[in-house]
Amino acid sequence: MTDTLNIRDGVPLSARAFVPGHITGLFRIFDDSKNPLECGSTGAGFSVEIGTFTTVSITEKNSLDITTIYNDKRINAEVTKTVVRRLAEDYERTFKIVVRHDSSLPSGVGFGASGAGALGTALALSHILDHALNPIDAAKYAHSAEIVHHTGLGDVIAQTYGGFEIRVRHGSPGIGEVVNVPLPPELQIVLAGSPGLKTRDVLTSSKSREKINAVGDKLVDRMNVRRDLDTFIACSREFTEAIGLETKRVRKALDELDALGLNRSSMVMLGDSVFCFCNVKQVELAENVLGSYWKRSQVKTTSISNEGGRLVSW
Numbered sequence: 001m002t003d004t005l006n007i008r009d010g011v012p013l014s015a016r017a018f019v020p021g022h023i024t025g026l027f028r029i030f031d032d033s034k035n036p037l038e039c040g041s042t043g044a045g046f047s048v049e050i051g052t053f054t055t056v057s058i059t060e061k062n063s064l065d066i067t068t069i070y071n072d073k074r075i076n077a078e079v080t081k082t083v084v085r086r087l088a089e090d091y092e093r094t095f096k097i098v099v100r101h102d103s104s105l106p107s108g109v110g111f112g113a114s115g116a117g118a119l120g121t122a123l124a125l126s127h128i129l130d131h132a133l134n135p136i137d138a139a140k141y142a143h144s145a146e147i148v149h150h151t152g153l154g155d156v157i158a159q160t161y162g163g164f165e166i167r168v169r170h171g172s173p174g175i176g177e178v179v180n181v182p183l184p185p186e187l188q189i190v191l192a193g194s195p196g197l198k199t200r201d202v203l204t205s206s207k208s209r210e211k212i213n214a215v216g217d218k219l220v221d222r223m224n225v226r227r228d229l230d231t232f233i234a235c236s237r238e239f240t241e242a243i244g245l246e247t248k249r250v251r252k253a254l255d256e257l258d259a260l261g262l263n264r265s266s267m268v269m270l271g272d273s274v275f276c277f278c279n280v281k282q283v284e285l286a287e288n289v290l291g292s293y294w295k296r297s298q299v300k301t302t303s304i305s306n307e308g309g310r311l312v313s314w
Contacts, residue, residue, distance in 0.1 A: 029153060
């Protein structure tokens with residue numbers, strides 16, 4: 001593959017991307033293909049304004065040397081590293097690279113942190129290696145890495161386009177299909193979540209997969225007929241009850257939200273987590289309810305991000 005990389009005199013090249021978080025309400029698994037780009041999910045969810053800034057810096061080196069940092073802590077981010085390795089292989093390059101994720105998204109709670117980091121890395125590094133590479137083609141590297149590591153199925157394609165989406169065809173960006181549905185811009189979203197439910201464990205469990213796919217098919221079909229927020233909430237609730245993965249506090253929190261009229265809420269897939277749509281006047285009440293079940297630091301208020309992942313500096 002051709003490239004535009006030109007490192008001279010040890011001066012690092014860098015680029016920065018932003019990717020919104022993503023919340024899934026319901027989904028159906030498609031991962032039988034041997035090609036990761038053809039795997040993924042159908043379903044529905046929404047991208048949010050809180051997200052991840054990813055800064056990629058590279059300098060010349062005769063072997064590939066990858067450092068990954070998440071909120072100032074050095075971590076072994078295998079999904080990010082897979083994106084880097086595959087881009088380096090395809091462009092036949094070696095270099096020292098530092099990937100720094102500065103994120104408002106906690107890891108392991110279902111807010112799309114893994115997809116955001118992977119997509120941000122793909123967008124930033126691909127721009128350094130090849131200015132002409134289409135962002136959709138860059139996003140395929142992120143999607144593939146998520147599939148291989150069982151950390152996500154539909155986050156990357158949703159985060160590529162942003163907004164409130166119905167994923168009507170599975171696969172990577174450029175292969176799968178997303179339908180965006182406009183929502184009132186004044187809507188607020190209160191999120192609460194903590195680690196506890198591992199995406200990898202669910203996606204590799206035959207019992208969980210069977211339940212998910214049995215109910216997911218009909219609910220995605222219903223969403224595609226009635227493309228609105230209330231149908232999304234109803235389908236998300238039915239999906240939550242059918243697959244049986246909600247924790248006790250998720251159940252109690254949703255019951256209390258319902259009792260207070262904050263019923264545009266459901267469980268986040270996949271996490272020990274909840275989302276609640278509300279108006280500005282209801283935000284404080286929703287925050288107080290969720291703050292009684294999760295730490296206040298685990299409660300976040302945001303809104304829909306109608307923009308997907310993008311470069312912000314280079």
